[in-house]
Amino acid sequence: MIPTLRVLMHMGSLQRLVPFFVLGLALAIWFWAWWMPLVVAFGVVMQFFVEYGMHRFLLHRKPPTEQSPFNALYRSHIGHHEFPADPEFFTGDDHWYPVRFGLKSIALQALVLWPFVGWQLALVIPSVAVFVGSVGAFAFYEYCHTLAHLNVPKGWFGRRVTQSHLRHHFNDHSATFHVSFGMGWIDRLFGTTYDRDTAKDRYNAETILSMGMDPEDLRLVTARKAYGIDKMPRARKA
Ligand SMILES: [Zn+2]
Ligand SMILES: [Zn+2]
Ligand SMILES: [Zn+2]
Numbered sequence: 407m408i409p410t411l412r413v414l415m416h417m418g419s420l421q422r423l424v425p426f427f428v429l430g431l432a433l434a435i436w437f438w439a440w441w442m443p444l445v446v447a448f449g450v451v452m453q454f455f456v457e458y459g460m461h462r463f464l465l466h467r468k469p470p471t472e473q474s475p476f477n478a479l480y481r482s483h484i485g486h487h488e489f490p491a492d493p494e495f496f497t498g499d500d501h502w503y504p505v506r507f508g509l510k511s512i513a514l515q516a517l518v519l520w521p522f523v524g525w526q527l528a529l530v531i532p533s534v535a536v537f538v539g540s541v542g543a544f545a546f547y548e549y550c551h552t553l554a555h556l557n558v559p560k561g562w563f564g565r566r567v568t569q570s571h572l573r574h575h576f577n578d579h580s581a582t583f584h585v586s587f588g589m590g591w592i593d594r595l596f597g598t599t600y601d602r603d604t605a606k607d608r609y610n611a612e613t614i615l616s617m618g619m620d621p622e623d624l625r626l627v628t629a630r631k632a633y634g635i636d637k638m639p640r641a642r643k644a
Pocket of ligand 1 (some may be wrong): 501
C-alpha cells in the first residue's frame with residue numbers, strides 16, 4: 407500500500423484535484439442535508455461509468471491516421487499498453503484534464519438543475535457530486551491501476567485488481583475496460599467481460615501490446631521516437 411500511495415502522491419492530476427476535493431467537502435458540510443450522501447453516491451457511480459467509457463471509447467478508439475493526434479493517443483494510452491510497467495505512461499500526461507472535465511460536467515449539471523432547485527443548490531449539488539464523489543472514485547481508480555502495475559507484494563485486494571486488469575493488457579485488449587475494484591458489472595452490462603475462448607480467438611502475440619497494431623507501423627515507430635523510446639515493446643514470457 408505504501409509504495410502505491412507514494413506514486414499517487416506524485417501524480418500531477420491528483421495533486422491538482424486536492425483543493426477541489428476540499429472545496430467539495432466544505433460545501434457538503436455547509437449545505438448539509440439528509441440527501442447529501444446520495445449526491446456523493448451519484449458522483450461516485452457516474453465516475454465509474456466515465457472510467458469505463460473513456461477507456462473503451464476514447465483511449466481505445468481507432469488509432470488516427472494523422473501523426474500528431476496519433477502521438478497524443480500514444481502518449482495517453484497506446485504507450486501504456488506497449489510499456490505497461492513504465493510509470494511515465496500510467497501516471498497521466500495532461501494533468502489539468504480531470505479538473506477541466508470536472509468543471510465542464512458541473513456546469514452542464516448546474517444548467518439542468520437550475521430551473522428546479524434555484525441557482526445556489528444548482529451549483530452546490532453538482533460540485534459535491536463531482537468534487538467529492540467523482541474525485542474520490544477517480545483517486546480510487548488511480549490507486550487500483552497503479553497497484554496493478556507495481557511489482558510489490560500484494561494481498562487479496564491487490565491480486566484481484568492486478569489479475570483483472572492485466573488480462574486487459576496481456577490477454578484481450580478488447581475486453582475488461584473497467585479497472586477499479588468491484589466494477590466488473592459495468593463490463594458485464596456493456597458486454598465486454600473477459601471470456602477465455604473469445605480472448606484466445608482474438609489473441610495475437612505480435613500485436614497484443616500495440617493494441618492490435620503492427621508494432622512496426624510507421625505511426626508507432628514515429629510516436630516512440632517522439633517520446634524518446636528506443637526499445638520495442640516486448641511480450642512477457644508466457
Ligand atoms: Zn508530470
Ligand atoms: Zn487499455
Ligand atoms: Zn494498465
